[in-house]
Amino acid sequence: MIWSSASEFWSMGGYGVYVWGSMGVSAALMALEVMLTRWGRQQALDAVCEAMEAQTLDAEAVRDPVASSSGTTRQTTFNPGAVT
Amino acid sequence: MKLFHYAAPQHFYPLAGRLWPALAVLATALALAGLWVGFMVAPSDAQQGQAYRIIYIHVPVSWLAMIIYLAMAFWSVLGLVFNTRLSGLMTRALAPTGALLAFLSLWTGALWGKPMWGTYWVWDARLTSMLILLFLYLGYIALTSAIEDPRRSDRAGALVAVVGAVNVPIIYFSVQWWNTLHQGASVSFTQSPRMASVMLTGMLLMSLAVWLYAAAIALWRVRSLILVRESHALWVQLLPEVQAHRTLRGAT
Numbered sequence: 442m443i444w445s446s447a448s449e450f451w452s453m454g455g456y457g458v459y460v461w462g463s464m465g466v467s468a469a470l471m472a473l474e475v476m477l478t479r480w481g482r483q484q485a486l487d488a489v490c491e492a493m494e495a496q497t498l499d500a501e502a503v504r505d506p507v508a509s510s511s512g513t514t515r516q517t518t519f520n521p522g523a524v525t
Numbered sequence: 526m527k528l529f530h531y532a533a534p535q536h537f538y539p540l541a542g543r544l545w546p547a548l549a550v551l552a553t554a555l556a557l558a559g560l561w562v563g564f565m566v567a568p569s570d571a572q573q574g575q576a577y578r579i580i581y582i583h584v585p586v587s588w589l590a591m592i593i594y595l596a597m598a599f600w601s602v603l604g605l606v607f608n609t610r611l612s613g614l615m616t617r618a619l620a621p622t623g624a625l626l627a628f629l630s631l632w633t634g635a636l637w638g639k640p641m642w643g644t645y646w647v648w649d650a651r652l653t654s655m656l657i658l659l660f661l662y663l664g665y666i667a668l669t670s671a672i673e674d675p676r677r678s679d680r681a682g683a684l685v686a687v688v689g690a691v692n693v694p695i696i697y698f699s700v701q702w703w704n705t706l707h708q709g710a711s712v713s714f715t716q717s718p719r720m721a722s723v724m725l726t727g728m729l730l731m732s733l734a735v736w737l738y739a740a741a742i743a744l745w746r747v748r749s750l751i752l753v754r755e756s757h758a759l760w761v762q763l764l765p766e767v768q769a770h771r772t773l774r775g776a777t
Contacts, residue, residue: 443565443567443568443569444565450564453575454569454574454575454576455574456574456576458636459576459579459636459640460575460576460578460636462636463579463582463632463636463637464579464581464582466629466632466633467586467629467633470625470628471625471738474621474622474625474742475742478745478746481749483770484749485749485750485752485753486766486767487770487774488752488756489753489761489767490767490770490771490774492756493767
């Protein structure tokens with residue numbers, strides 16, 4: 442071991458602010474990037490669900506224009522077979 | 526051909542999903558090993574004392590900031606020549622990580638410059654060309670997010686990535702071409718390294734860790750980009766994670 446005490450390690454020979462300022466900010470920003478990427482994944486899944494809902498509504502409107510424009514609430518379920 | 530097979534987002538999506546967790550685990554292991562060697566094994570520097578330890582993060586992020594831009598240029602050339610759909614998505618996925626690492630290069634460099642040169646910043650060729658690299662990343666991100674149409678956006682971005690790549694060799698050779706305050710290369714292709722092997726080991730372990738981190742996060746990010754870009758495609762809508770997310774949304 443090259444350090445004789447914990448305080449010697451953290452002080453980095455008087456350069457602690459510079460060394461830990463470099464390592465700390467790098468670690469923090471990379472952690473932030475990981476969190477943002479995880480959040481982006483949820484956003485992407487939301488976007489796909491919204492696209493699917495829009496497609497289902499379009500398909501309903503084509504099949505049954507009267508019902509879909511009359512404002513009655515109907516259960517819309519996703520049916521992949523109907524989309525293709 | 527296998528390569529062109531994976532150039533289709535539909536085939537690349539599951540591949541990226543298998544790769545990124547493995548790369549993330551490897552990156553973490555290498556970072557821990559690199560930090561151990563750099564902070565627990567390597568001795569202090571004869572000239573710089575303990576301040577030199579900034580090298581274990583400064584050099585890896587600086588190298589990767591340059592390499593990621595070259596990777597973006599590489600994908601862009603593929604996109605412009607072969608018109609592959611994945612190219613624009615991969616270029617896009619790499620940009621935020623490249624921008625982050627370019628910023629960290631400047632940040633850690635400033636914190637190293639202060640105790641060693643007496644200043645956080647100087648308009649020196651190496652520092653200035655690195656700042657330009659950060660602006661190229663930010664410019665790429667701003668341009669591609671400003672253009673709605675994905676194809677036009679990809680092409681405009683690809684041009685920025687290819688033209689801007691000229692800056693990378695300028696950064697790399699700046700310390701030879703101009704008389705700068707920044708020191709010369711610690712490790713070069715032509716000479717044996719001018720540093721103790723234990724320090725070099727720590728630096729290379731950290732570089733490999735940052736490299737794998739960048740690869741992992743770009744592959745993770747490209748999966749989200751693929752989902753959004755292909756959200757109208759049946760293969761996306763039938764993915765188990767999409768179905769699960771849909772059920773979750775319906776429940777709340």
